[in-house]
Amino acid sequence: MDLSKVNTPAYVIDESVLENNLKIFKSIETATGCRVLLATKAFSMYTVYPLISKYLSGTTNSSYHEAKLSSEEFGKSTHIYAPAFDPDTFKKACKICDTISFNSLSEWHRYRDLIPKTTKIGLRLNPQHVEVSHKMYSPCQPGSRFGVLKKHLQDDDISGVDGVLIHALCGNNEDSLERLIVAIEDQFSDTISKDHIKWVNLGGGHMITRKGYDVDKCCELINRFQDKYNVQIILEPGESVVLNAGVLVCKVLDIVENSMDIAIIDTSAAAHMPDVIEMPYVPELKGASKENRENSHRYRLGGNTCLSGDIIGEYSFDAPLNIGDKLVFEDMAQYTMVKNTTFNGVNLPSIYIYKQDGVLELVKSFGFDDFKRRV
Structure with a gap:
C-alpha cells in the first residue's frame, strides 16, 4: 500500500484480510450448520457489507439505528438485542428485524403482544460464569445488568420464546467456549431442552480468526451441543470478523522533549481509538517495537488534543522520527469508527478500502460540517 496516497488521519480496511477472516467463519457454518452473524456494534462500515454478506448469515444489532443500517445495506437476517428498548424505536425495530431478543422477563411481557407473529423471540440468560478478567468487558460479572438469572427463570412460563442468547465472552479462545458450555448446561439445561427452544445464541467474543485458535475444537463443541439439545447454535463475532483487517494511518506533526522525546501525531487515542484509554492497552505500530530496545530511538506518541492523558504509548524505532513521517x-x-468522537473539534479520520486488486479507494472523508452537525 502506497502511504503517500493516504490523507491522514485515516482508517484503511484491507479487503483481502477481511475476506480471509470471513472464509474461516464460512467454514464453521459449513462444518456445523450453525449461523454466524456480524456484531455491528464492533464494525458498521457498510461499504463492505456486500462482501461480508457473501459469507455470513446476517447481522446482530444493539440499537434501532444499527438494525436499520443492516436492513438497508446488508440484507439477510437482522437480529436485535438491547439492554432495554425505547417504546417508540421498538415499534420501528419490529418492522425490520426478524429476531428480537429481550434482556429481561418483564420487558418481554411488556412488548410481546406488539411483535409480529413471524418474528422470532429470544431471551438473554446470564449463567453467572466469568471468563473475562477486565470488568469493563465482562458481561457476566457479579452485579451485571445483562440477562435473566436462573433463580428468576424458574417460576415463569417462557413457552413463547424461540431461543436464548448467552453472551459471556470477550476476546476468548475455544477453551473458554468449552467452559462456558459446561456452565450453560449446569444452569440452564432444563430450559434449552424444551421443545420450543430452537436456537442457542452464544454471543460474541470468540477470537476464531486469531492465530492459535483451534477451529476444529470449536466445531466439535458446536456439533456436540447441537446434537445433544436439538438446537441450532448462533455465533455473533464482531472483533474477530475484522481482526487485523484495518489500520489507522497518521503523521507526525511535531516532536518535543520532556524527559524523553515525544512525537505529537494527527490522530487521538481519546477520539479515534478510545479502547487504548478505556482498557487500557498499547496498540501495535508497524515497524516499531513497544519494548525499550538498546541502540534504538524511543518516542512517546501523543494525540493532538488538549487531554493530558491522550497518550497512545511508547515505541522504539530503528531510525529517528521526522516531522511529516507517516x-x-x-x-x-x-471499535474505532463506531466509537469515534469529534472531541476538541479534531477531524474524524477518512475511510479507505485497500482493494484486492491493489487499488486504494477513498470511501469517506470528513470536515467542519460533520463537527458542526454533532454539536
Whole structure:
C-alpha cells in the first residue's frame, strides 16, 4: 500500500484480510450448520457489507439505528438485542428485524403482544460464569445488568420464546467456549431442552480468526451441543470478523522533549481509538517495537488534543522520527469508527478500502460540517 496516497488521519480496511477472516467463519457454518452473524456494534462500515454478506448469515444489532443500517445495506437476517428498548424505536425495530431478543422477563411481557407473529423471540440468560478478567468487558460479572438469572427463570412460563442468547465472552479462545458450555448446561439445561427452544445464541467474543485458535475444537463443541439439545447454535463475532483487517494511518506533526522525546501525531487515542484509554492497552505500530530496545530511538506518541492523558504509548524505532513521517497503527478496524468522537473539534479520520486488486479507494472523508452537525 502506497502511504503517500493516504490523507491522514485515516482508517484503511484491507479487503483481502477481511475476506480471509470471513472464509474461516464460512467454514464453521459449513462444518456445523450453525449461523454466524456480524456484531455491528464492533464494525458498521457498510461499504463492505456486500462482501461480508457473501459469507455470513446476517447481522446482530444493539440499537434501532444499527438494525436499520443492516436492513438497508446488508440484507439477510437482522437480529436485535438491547439492554432495554425505547417504546417508540421498538415499534420501528419490529418492522425490520426478524429476531428480537429481550434482556429481561418483564420487558418481554411488556412488548410481546406488539411483535409480529413471524418474528422470532429470544431471551438473554446470564449463567453467572466469568471468563473475562477486565470488568469493563465482562458481561457476566457479579452485579451485571445483562440477562435473566436462573433463580428468576424458574417460576415463569417462557413457552413463547424461540431461543436464548448467552453472551459471556470477550476476546476468548475455544477453551473458554468449552467452559462456558459446561456452565450453560449446569444452569440452564432444563430450559434449552424444551421443545420450543430452537436456537442457542452464544454471543460474541470468540477470537476464531486469531492465530492459535483451534477451529476444529470449536466445531466439535458446536456439533456436540447441537446434537445433544436439538438446537441450532448462533455465533455473533464482531472483533474477530475484522481482526487485523484495518489500520489507522497518521503523521507526525511535531516532536518535543520532556524527559524523553515525544512525537505529537494527527490522530487521538481519546477520539479515534478510545479502547487504548478505556482498557487500557498499547496498540501495535508497524515497524516499531513497544519494548525499550538498546541502540534504538524511543518516542512517546501523543494525540493532538488538549487531554493530558491522550497518550497512545511508547515505541522504539530503528531510525529517528521526522516531522511529516507517516505511522501505521495495526488492527484498528474494530471499535474505532463506531466509537469515534469529534472531541476538541479534531477531524474524524477518512475511510479507505485497500482493494484486492491493489487499488486504494477513498470511501469517506470528513470536515467542519460533520463537527458542526454533532454539536
